[in-house]
Amino acid sequence: MGFARAVLAARQAVRAVLAELDPGTSVLVACSGGSDSLAVALAVAAEAEPAAVLPRAVTIDHGILPGSAERAAELVEVLERHMPARSIRIDPSGAEGPEGSARTERYRAIAGEARRVGGPALVLLGHTLDDQAETVLMGLGRGSGPRSIAGMRPRGLLPGTDDVPFARPFLALTRVALQDALRGWGASWWEDPSNRADGPWRAADGRPLRRAAVRDRALPALSEALGLDVRGPLARTASLLQDDLDYIDGAADAALAGARAGEGLALEALRPLHAAIRTRVLRAWLLGLGARAGELTGWHVAAVDRLLDGETGKGIDVPGLRVARTRDCLVPVVE
Template identity: 80%
Template sequence: MGYARAVLAARQAVRSVFADLDPGTPILVACSGGSDSLALALAVSAEARTAAVIPYALTVDHGILPGSDERAANLVNMLAEHMPARSIRIDPSGTEGPEGSARTGRYRVIADEARAIGGPALVLLGHTMDDQAETVLMGLGRGSGPRSIAGMTPRGSVPGAPDVPVARPFLRLTRTALQDALRGWETPWWDDPSNRVDGPWRTADGQPLRRVAVRERALPALSEALGIDVREPLARTASLIQDDLDYLDGVAGAALADARGENGLRLDALRPLHRAIRTRVLRAWLLEEGARPGELSGWHLAAVDRLIDGETGRGVDIPGLRATRTRDCLVRVVE
């Protein structure tokens, strides 16, 4: 893709999101300075006036790499030529490991900023076809079922903040295309060393971060083995599965409403359900009760499903809670 075509593709992707918005809608671009999010910020700047939306930009400084504060300040100065911009520094320490804790902290401040500037503002994220392919492959590796393989949705909400809407305009564009767009805009980007297998962040056992390893090792190896670039087929698979999930989730939502009892989920309403619907009902209920979304696996759902025909008083520990069964209901154990 030539530079001019890449610029046009980035702008058209953003334009398609703006087409459904009312004039005056506030937009928050989450920008790290990397190629994907920087191309997003420039595309938003190019399209905002015609769409009559109000753009803002936010960069999150994790404070881990040397000079991160200076990089954040320089990025804000550059973004300020296009839209109001600021940076927020977070403490990425936590119990989820370096990658998970940074992600949780980053989305928390993005959601807070969106609420502060709008009712709340629509958050735009620069996830690409590459990111989608990585997400699908990681979901396959975890064996967590079609929901993991469905990857990221073009529209949804900020993780951990269901009240804050989010859009991902670039899921059909590759990272290479966005880098070509930035070359067309004559704008340099920052390559985060944390996104390399030899980067400074490691897992608890000293291995490269999982997503980075999938990006630099697994995807190239799979493409070579199959003789094709697997990014587009994996992303297309995610889109097809999302259509199926939308329908099944609608059916499960009605089943969940019917199964609700005074103390929990009624066993007599759960037993007749097809397992594909029943496990969706259980997942939705567990998340409502406080299960942690990123840690709730297919194994947990299968274990809770077995409680339905198990012995009264038996329970299953779920990340974030414990589920057990009484004579006629599944209930959350209150500690």
């Protein structure tokens, strides 16, 4: 894709999102300075006036890599040539490990800024077709069911919130295409070393962060083995699954409401359900009780499902909590 075509593709993708907004709506670009999110910012800058929206930007300083505060300040200076912008410092040292804690705190900070500048503002995220392929492959590896294989949604509510909307305009565009767009704009971007498998961030056991390892090692190896670039097919798989799963999940939501018995679930309401619905009910129930989403797999849900026909008093540990079976219900165990 040539530079001019790449710029046009980026602008058209953002234009389609902004066209759905009322005039005067605030739009918040979450920008790391990497190629993907910087392309969102420049496309929004080009399309904001015709769409009559109010653009703003925020960058999150994780405070881990040397010089992060200086880089954040420099990025804010670049962004302010196009729209109001600010940097927010977070502390990613949480119980979820460096990757999970950084993600949680990053979204919390972005949500706070969206509420501050809008009612709240629509948050635009720079995830690409590459990111979608990585997400699908990671979901396959975890065995956590078809919802994880369906990947990232183009629109929704920011994780951890029930009021902050987001959109991902670039899920159909590759990272290379967006880098071409930035070259067309004459802009440079920052290559975050933590996005590389040999980067400075490591998992608790010393291995590379999962997404970085999938990006640098698993996807290239799979493409080599199959003789094709698997990113597009994986992203298409996600798109094909989303509508089907939305329908099934809607049925599961209704079944969950009907099965609730206090904090537990009534066995007589669960047993008649088809496995496709029942396992979704169990997963949603577990997540609602505080199970850790990034660690809860299909194996855990299946083990809880087997409690329906197990012995009274029998329980099982899932990431973040323990559940058990009484005579009539599945219940969380308070220790």
